[in-house]
Amino acid sequence: MLTQLTIHNFAIVRFLELDLRNGMSCVTGETGAGKSIAIDALGLCLGERADAGMLRHGSDKAEVIAHFNIENNPNAQQWLQANELDMQDECILRRVITSEGRSRAYINGTPVPLAQLKQVGNTLINIHGQHAHQLLLKPEYQLTVLDAYANHRGLLDSTRQYYQQWRSLHAERQRLRQAQEQRQARLQLLEYQVQELDEFALQTDEFTAIVAEHTRLANSESLLNDSQFCLQLLDDGDDVTINQLMKKVLDKLEPLGELDPSLKNIAQMLQDARIQIEESHYELRSYLDHLEIDPARFSEVEIRLSKAMELARKHHVKPEELVEKHQQLRSELQELSAADERLQELTVGLQQARDEYLSSAQKLSASRQRYAEELSQQISEQIRQLNMPDGRLEIVFHPQETPTPTASGLDLPEFQVSTNPGQPLQSLAKVASGGELSRISLAIQVITAQRIATPTLIFDEVDVGISGGTASIVGKMLRQLGQSTQVLVVTHLPQVAGHGHQQYLVAKHNDGQQTETSMQLLDESMRLNELARLLGGDQITSNTLANARELLISG
Known part of the structure; x- marks a missing residue:
């Protein structure tokens, strides 16, 4: 889990040292205060692209350090040991950006390329962004969601390996055939x-x-x-x-x-x-x-x-x-003279590679179809709880007369939904409104997050387009998820924030010369005031405080 995040001179943050806890942590603050800055900074530690524009004005360099406890994370431990970067039960990621636009990356104090930051990051944290519901309209992302839920990494790897082998042999044969006349x-x-x-x-x-x-x-x-x-x-x-x-x-x-x-x-x-x-x-x-x-x-x-x-x-x-x-x-x-013999060998090898690919791809298809039914049912149950009582989602596989081999297999699944009684299943893009799509996306992210062995999950304003009673249900879903893993939620909804095990407030300060962002853990009294502000704006009344207390109690 993520235990500490330290930020120096990043964006409008001069210095921020944040200690994080287990369970569900909510991050709130006024619009424009920079609620997502910590997540953007964390992204740097996970290998995201950096540029000099990320530095605080007037600074020579920016630095972000993330501490992770990996005592119960065997995947991270194995990766660190395999790359000779192990440090017992802790993993420390560090990223430095200079005003010239250069960046340096470190794992447990050792300089590493960005690719290694990304690799180890995949074992430590999973970030669900606020635009995930737009990605959900893309067929390739739908396939990624299904594969993440099915968790059949071995089948995906073998299918990709056989595909690459087949493509390599196919390309070689094409080259030989094209040059045959000459x-x-x-x-x-x-x-x-x-x-x-x-x-x-x-x-x-x-x-x-x-x-x-x-x-x-x-x-x-x-x-x-x-x-x-x-x-x-x-x-x-x-x-x-x-x-x-x-x-x-x-x-x-x-x-x-x-x-x-x-x-x-x-x-x-x-x-x-x-x-x-x-x-x-x-x-x-x-x-x-x-x-x-x-x-x-x-x-x-x-x-x-x-x-x-x-x-x-x-x-x-x-x-x-x-x-x-x-x-x-x-x-x-x-x-x-050997080229003709090679062509004959390639013809035989190509057929064998294709057979191996098809065998692996068909096993992958069978696994996808099995888990597609299970995932469809779970998503349908979740979206019905999210104020879509007649909602139904099915993952449909379109048959192909001559399937085109790809590195990800032979399947073209499509997420189809019906949101009203008697309405036939249609593609998400044709049926779902913005609010419905947001809820469906959130349900999918919560479900798939439970299947991914990542100790820290971050949800960055994924509750956009959700309000009222639906927001309270979302809060319960995320809190339940926080019982088994660390969950960090950036939200503007008091109904979601009230379900957190703890809450952080992001605030922006301006002394007339410089602007600075801070982030602090709220005690119960401060938390009530922040929930009341979220409920009623800057005017905090006894009614908004009472409502805030109800939200906190229900959490």
């Missing part, structure tokens, strides 16, 4: 291209090797002639050779090293050079022994080189990148 043309081209590259079968780094071999074969005569010339100069010639000259130099220089040791190093260098010349001579002779002029091989290499360059131009890549391009085309061909 895919076939691309597939034929790829098959030809990959086959051509497969037949050519260029290997990694082969092109570089081909270029090198082609260069060697194309210049084989020059290589042969010039290599033979070099071999003659080194040591094979009939005339003077390099090796012979080096030998002569060493024959002269080595003895000189005995005369001058500084020449020994030069002689050693020449000796090393002569060894290198002899090794080069040997390697060059070996090269010439293996060098062949092979016109047939040259023709083969030239043809393969030309083909590689032709394919590279064809695929707009460098010849060195042709192997990588081949792999890319082969992978794309495999993917496109």
